[in-house]
Amino acid sequence: GDSVTQMEGPVTLSEEAFLTINCxxxxxxxxxxxxxxxxxxxxxxxxxxxTKADDKGSNKGFEATYRKETTSFHLEKGSVQxxxxxxxxxxxxxxxxxxxxxxxxxGKGTMLLVSP
Amino acid sequence: xxxxxxxxxxxxxxxGQQVTLRCSPKSGHxxxxxxxxxxxxxxxxxxxxxxxxxxxxxxxxxxxxxxxFPNYSSELNVNALLLGDSALYLCAxxxxxxxxxAFFGQGTRLTVV
Numbered sequence: 409g410d411s412v413t414q415m416e417g418p419v420t421l422s423e424e425a426f427l428t429i430n431c432x433x434x435x436x437x438x439x440x441x442x443x444x445x446x447x448x449x450x451x452x453x454x455x456x457x458x459t460k461a462d463d464k465g466s467n468k469g470f471e472a473t474y475r476k477e478t479t480s481f482h483l484e485k486g487s488v489q490x491x492x493x494x495x496x497x498x499x500x501x502x503x504x505x506x507x508x509x510x511x512x513x514x515g516k517g518t519m520l521l522v523s524p
Numbered sequence: 525x526x527x528x529x530x531x532x533x534x535x536x537x538x539x540g541q542q543v544t545l546r547c548s549p550k551s552g553h554x555x556x557x558x559x560x561x562x563x564x565x566x567x568x569x570x571x572x573x574x575x576x577x578x579x580x581x582x583x584x585x586x587x588x589x590x591x592x593f594p595n596y597s598s599e600l601n602v603n604a605l606l607l608g609d610s611a612l613y614l615c616a617x618x619x620x621x622x623x624x625x626a627f628f629g630q631g632t633r634l635t636v637v
Contacts, residue, residue: 412566444628451528451614452567452628497566511557511580512616512626514566 410435414498414515421522427485429518431472431498434479439500441465441474441481442512446495455483455496488522495519526551528617528629536635537605545600545632549617555579556598557626558590559614567614573598602634610636 415430433439440459444452456465461476470485481498498515529548537543549556555574559567569582573592592598596617602609612633616626 442625451630452616454625454627457625499566511569511572511582512559512567513569516564516566 410439410500410502410513412498412500412513412515414496414518417495417517417519419518419520421488421520423490423522423524424487425522427483427488427492427520429483429496429498429520431481431483431515432479433481433498433500435500435502437502439502441472442499442501443470443472443481443483444497444499444514446497446517448494452497488520490522490524493520493522528553528615528627530613530615530629530632532632533630534633534635536637539605539607539636541605542601542603543605543634545602545613545615545634547598547600547615547617547629549596549598549615550627553617553619553627554596555618556592556596557616557618558598558600559616560584561612561614561631563611570600605636607636610634 411434413432442457443455445455446452456467458465458474464473472481472483495517497517499512501512528550531546557572558570561567570584571581572579576592587603589601612631614631615629618626
């Protein structure tokens with residue numbers, strides 16, 4: 409079945425450090441890939457997405473490139489801020505059925521802690 | 525736009541009881557999915573509703589059931605609650621024409637004691 413594997417956290421960084429959170433996937437079809445962020449006590453917010461190989465998703469200084477050859481979608485940010493502290497989830501979605509509806513398969517999440 | 529709204533925000537139930545959680549999708553969205561997020565884990569797909577029918581279902585027992593109303597809002601029902609049902613329950617909505625992008629609500633925190 410479909411699955412997503414993320415690096416375990418917590419990832420602890422100082423402000424302005426470079427961030428990488430690794431994500432690899434296994435899928436039977438041609439998935440779209442997503443990064444969601446969850447702040448303490450809140451639901452999930454879509455951070456960025458990529459729908460086909462070699463696409464780069466970007467938002468708020470975060471970016472990730474869909475690498476089909478390595479089945480990866482690593483999240484990067486050049487300079488993190490304290491406000492980036494949250495849990496980050498990598499997810500995939502494979503369209504299913506004639507009407508194209510789909511569901512999300514999530515990784516276990518990676519907690520990011522940024523100190524001043 | 526109110527986004528995806530869920531109620532209640534927190535709930536405490538006793539083992540063996542039944543619970544109903546509610547979700548109103550984002551304006552313009554007609555597909556609703558429910559997820560269970562155990563503490564320290566990623567969300568797990570429970571089921572998805574479109575046109576008032578269950579379209580897909582994850583690996584959850586029949587104790588978990590749902591409903592979608594003509595206004596696209598949805599309910600999640602869990603019968604015979606177990607301690608292991610304690611989790612954050614998330615509702616996500618999406619428009620059918622962009623079905624791979626889901627917007628999530630804040631969730632309902634269910635504690636079973």
